Amino acid sequence: MAHVEDRWMRKARDENGNVLFDSKGKPVLERDPVRYGKGSRWRLRYDGPDGREKNESFGKKVDADNRKKEVEADLLRGTYIDPKAGEVTFRQQAEDVIENRTLDPGSRRKMRERLAKHVYPVIGGKEIGWLSRRPSAIQQLVKRLEAAKLAPSYIEVIMAHVGLVFSTALEDELIVKNPLRSPVVTLPKVVRKKLVVWTADQVLDMADDLPDRYQAVVDAGAGLGLRQGEIFGFSPDDVDWLRGAVAVNRQLKLLNGTLIFALPKREKTREVPLPEGVKVGLSEHMRLFPPVEVTLPWGDVDGDPVTVRLFLTNNLGAPVHPVSFREVWNARLTRVGIVPKLAAGEKRGNRYREHGVHMLRHYFASVLLTDGESPKAVSEWLGHADGGALLLRTYAHLMPKSEQRMRKAIDAALRRPDSAAGGPQAAQGLID
Structure with a gap:
């Protein structure tokens, strides 16, 4: 079993090499002339599961004794993890997760940027094993993020990345526990605004005011619940016209300034029922603006080229650029009265961001839920990954009591x- 020894003291011996004992029969201790005052005083020694001797050093005896109890319990339960496995730094572990985790290129880039800017300067050089035993160090990171005036919602995103790094280390048996699960670690409260959904008149006003070429955006957003990127990546070949169903197979993304095709968010494809009115609208759009074949990289800027017939293209027959479309959309928000005109010298702020194309998707969900449709079904049509939990958090106040x-x-x-x-x-x- 494990035992703790004092590296600074040794048993005193007489001139013949015999150990000296005191009046109580205990060995007399004296300073080790070589080791005294050098390094950590207390050493824990024990045989690991592989039969090899392990040792750990501590400055205080109480820490060595506590670790001894942990080691003996872990060896007994079969849950022992060699502390040397956790000697990799947080940054090394995080970069390994970023490179080897199944992430789309955009998510991989954003995770690396956020960790490099906000996390690595604080804990990047510390060993992940040491951090796992000190949730207070993680809470200090949270306080640093708050001191930097970051929004609580953004801190939540950053700490989700940190949590992923520790969860992966736990699964790889580099650490015994995830410090983010400690009650010591608390994140700032995120105050979520209650969603206010557009009225039917506002949706129809936007459809009427958009250029004819882009009116199908409303059909796909409010009628099928598609995200903006899914709308711009939508193809007639995704529609089963006879069965009345739409396969959501891709999205159009802007990655490092380059347009690419990619799987939908979280790589989750889905099928959505095709309402008759939406079918008629899409058919009319195809008559006025025949689909155009567009070739773009798949998955990444250097991905293999893929050719897709698109419902929506710009005047030049090219895919709709989200930045250019944003200007068209925002101008209509003001013209139909959804967003008031800016006063002289007033900045835009978030007033336009809150009324993006995603409002059509919110309208789609609210109509179905208000009519009593199953939240699980609506969640599947929206492509949520959590079985409806997000949907209930977002739209619960809209559902009929x-x-x-x-x-x-x-x-x-x-x-x-x-x-x-x-x-x-x-x-x-x-x-x-």
Whole structure:
């Protein structure tokens, strides 16, 4: 089993080499002339699972004794991890995760940029094993991020990257526990605004005011729940016109200034039912603006070229550039009265960002949920990855309350065919 020894002291011996004992029968200790005052005083020694002797040094005996208890318990449970495995620095472990984790190129670049800017300067050079045993060091990182005046939502994103690094180290058996799960680590509270969804009139006003070439954006966003990149990457070949279904297979992305095709967000493809009105709108769009074949790299700027027929292209027959389209969209937001005109000298701020193309997707979800559609089904059509949890957090306040559903269901069930209003009179015969 494990035992702790004092490296600075040794057993005293007489001139014949015999160990000296005190009056209580304990060995007399004296300073080791070579080791005394050098390095950590206490050393823990034990045999690892492979039968080889391991040793760890500590400055305080209490730390050595506590570690001894941990080692003996871990060896007994079969959960022992060699502390030398955690000697890799946080930055080394993070870069390994970034390179080998299945991430799309854009996500990989953003994760590396955020860690390099906000995390590496604080804990990048520290050993991940040391950090795993000191959640207080992680909390100090959080405080540094707050002191830098970063938004709580952005801190949440950064710490999610940090958590991924520790989770991977835990799975690779480099550390025993993830320090982010400690109650010591608390993130600033993110105050999430209650979503305000556009009205039907606002959606239709935007559709009417957009150039004819871009009116199909509303059909695909509000009628199918597609994200902006999925709309611009939408192809007639993704539509099963007879069965009435749309396969969401790709998105158009801007990566390092280059347009590329890629899988939808989180690489999650899906199928969405095709409403009759949307089918008619897309058919009319194809008649006015025949689909154009566009060839772009797949997955990355240097990816293999892929050719796709697109519903939406610009006046030159090229794919719609999101930056250029943003100017077109924002101008219409002001013209139809969704976003007020800027006063002289006033900055835009986030007023346009809050009313991007994603508002059409919100409208799609709100209409279905308000009508009583299953949250699970709506979540699948939207391509959410968490089985509906995000949908409920975002749209719960829009869903009809149980008492509303009850009144509607009973009114419908008890209404006589010859009664326009229903109500108590219609139900009187059943009550009697």
